[in-house]
Amino acid sequence: MPEQEFSSLLLTQATCGKQSVSVSSGSEIILAQQIAQYCTDNLWVLHFDFIMSENKEPRRKRVGLAVTGGIAAYKAIEVLRGLQRAGCEVRVAMTRHACEFVTPLTFRALSGSYVVVDDYSDDNPDPIAHITFSQTIDLFVVAPATANTLAKFANGVADDFVTSTYLACTAPVLVTPAMNTTMLEHPATQRNLEQLRADGVHIVNPDAGEMACGTIGPGRLSDPEKIVAAALAVLTRTDSKADLTGEHVLITAGATREPIDPVRFLSNRSSGKMGVALATAARDRGAKVTLVAGITSVELPADVRVVNTTTAADMYRAVMENAASATIFIGAAAVADYAPAQLAEQKIKKTNSSIQLELARTPDILGDVAAARRHGQLIVGFAAETENLLKHATEKLRKKGLDAIVANDVSSRESGFDSEKNAVAIVFRDEREIVELPLMSKNEVAHRILNEIVELRRSQKSHQASTN
Numbered sequence: 001m002p003e004q005e006f007s008s009l010l011l012t013q014a015t016c017g018k019q020s021v022s023v024s025s026g027s028e029i030i031l032a033q034q035i036a037q038y039c040t041d042n043l044w045v046l047h048f049d050f051i052m053s054e055n056k057e058p059r060r061k062r063v064g065l066a067v068t069g070g071i072a073a074y075k076a077i078e079v080l081r082g083l084q085r086a087g088c089e090v091r092v093a094m095t096r097h098a099c100e101f102v103t104p105l106t107f108r109a110l111s112g113s114y115v116v117v118d119d120y121s122d123d124n125p126d127p128i129a130h131i132t133f134s135q136t137i138d139l140f141v142v143a144p145a146t147a148n149t150l151a152k153f154a155n156g157v158a159d160d161f162v163t164s165t166y167l168a169c170t171a172p173v174l175v176t177p178a179m180n181t182t183m184l185e186h187p188a189t190q191r192n193l194e195q196l197r198a199d200g201v202h203i204v205n206p207d208a209g210e211m212a213c214g215t216i217g218p219g220r221l222s223d224p225e226k227i228v229a230a231a232l233a234v235l236t237r238t239d240s241k242a243d244l245t246g247e248h249v250l251i252t253a254g255a256t257r258e259p260i261d262p263v264r265f266l267s268n269r270s271s272g273k274m275g276v277a278l279a280t281a282a283r284d285r286g287a288k289v290t291l292v293a294g295i296t297s298v299e300l301p302a303d304v305r306v307v308n309t310t311t312a313a314d315m316y317r318a319v320m321e322n323a324a325s326a327t328i329f330i331g332a333a334a335v336a337d338y339a340p341a342q343l344a345e346q347k348i349k350k351t352n353s354s355i356q357l358e359l360a361r362t363p364d365i366l367g368d369v370a371a372a373r374r375h376g377q378l379i380v381g382f383a384a385e386t387e388n389l390l391k392h393a394t395e396k397l398r399k400k401g402l403d404a405i406v407a408n409d410v411s412s413r414e415s416g417f418d419s420e421k422n423a424v425a426i427v428f429r430d431e432r433e434i435v436e437l438p439l440m441s442k443n444e445v446a447h448r449i450l451n452e453i454v455e456l457r458r459s460q461k462s463h464q465a466s467t468n
């Protein structure tokens with residue numbers, strides 16, 4: 001039995017008040033006695049009800065919740081409750097300053113566990129609490145995360161329990177910044193957030209709104225419900241397959257908006273749901289994801305680099321800047337094929353006669369990415385069609401030189417633009433059979449498209465191996 005699991009079993013037995021420990025070897029008996037003694041002495045600091053190894057039920061997820069010193073500290077109570085409602089076991093740590101806003105007693109009563117503030121304090125009987133705490137959790141959530149804590153995390157400063165735990169933690173970390181707008185926008189804080197992102201820390205961006213100090217702007221702690229949802233998503237992701245690890249997936253989503261004058265534009269009904277579902281699914285499967293978003297009406301995924309754009313020309317620039325480093329490109333955006341040839345500087349005045357609007361072609365993003373294809377890059381387009389679906393999609397596939405195209409029948413309101421579900425057929429450049437997917441959620445469609453992309457990558461690799 002691995003030592004950690006063995007210790008867990010003993011901790012459970014100690015927690016359950018069991019004195020006898022049945023183990024075979026002499027050294028294990030000594031270890032068992034030592035751990036049982038440690039657990040008996042420190043029963044009240046034990047963090048979680050570890051599941052005994054003979055119990056086949058999947059164990060509940062363990063979340064370490066760190067509360068740092070900001071006015072939003074009281075909202076951490078809602079985060080704790082939400083995580084508990086979702087079936088997680090939660091143990092709380094607080095910085096000293098957080099205790100100025102909410103007492104450890106509140107969190108102790110709600111979590112049922114000792115709340116660690118200072119691991120050197122006389123009443124903390126666990127001499128290596130930062131290790132015990134950090135290495136028995138599946139996720140470390142910091143809510144709220146102050147500018148000071150973020151700065152310490154970003155620079156490896158470990159001068160209290162929360163920051164030492166961060167450094168000792170091998171589980172994923174989710175931080176939820178909350179601070180005054182000016183502090184948030186300060187280049188130092190932005191640098192620290194960028195560093196944390198690069199270090200693989202998950203970040204739930206703060207909301208904009210009225211702050212305790214009266215300022216209106218971004219910096220308010222995100223909704224506890226959103227924080228809980230993000231935490232659960234990270235936990236789920238850790239469990240899911242990671243067959244896109246090592247890939248950089250560049251995805252376009254949403255509609256472009258082509259201005260006619262300062263108040264009018266040409267656009268379409270794309271909500272961005274399909275592209276966002278692809279970005280989320282690719283992220284969950286281990287890929288690094290860059291999402292070039294046009295106009296969307298859905299929440300954009302966390303832990304995905306988002307580049308916001310408006311016009312087809314903007315989207316073209318953003319895609320081209322990122323295409324060289326992408327290993328997979330998926331064009332799910334509904335990009336305008338035409339834009340007004342002239343942008344009127346003033347609002348166009350109404351007259352009694354009709355007017356003519358001259359339209360000019362926009363750049364073909366998908367076509368140009370394919371034309372500049374890097375070795376090994378996989379390129380997948382969409383074809384939104386209202387008639388002759390497969391014929392038109394296959395023509396686009398060939399003309400643009402793609403690896404595959406997702407033929408999307410957009411003639412029904414149930415699928416395609418701004419719907420929750422989609423029905424598509426995936427057509428390939430090689431002789432592979434067309435994959436027809438009946439109406440299903442866009443999330444499911446996204447995973448099915450990615451399954452095919454993973455297959456394309458596999459056959460590309462085995463082809464390369466056989467020709468070398």
Ligand code: PMT
Pocket residue numbers: 252253254255269270271272273274275312331332333334335336337362363364365366367380381382383384385396408410416417418419
């Ligand atoms: O966003 P939703 O509401 O979830 O809706 C999803 C969707 C219907 C928009 C999506 O599933 C879809 O079909 N996207 C492609 C829409 C489209 O513009 O199709 P198209 O047949 O006109 O374009 C063919 C391909 O070329 C597409 O991959 C498109 O992104 C790309 N294109 C088009 C024009 C252009 N100037 N540049 C491009 O890259």
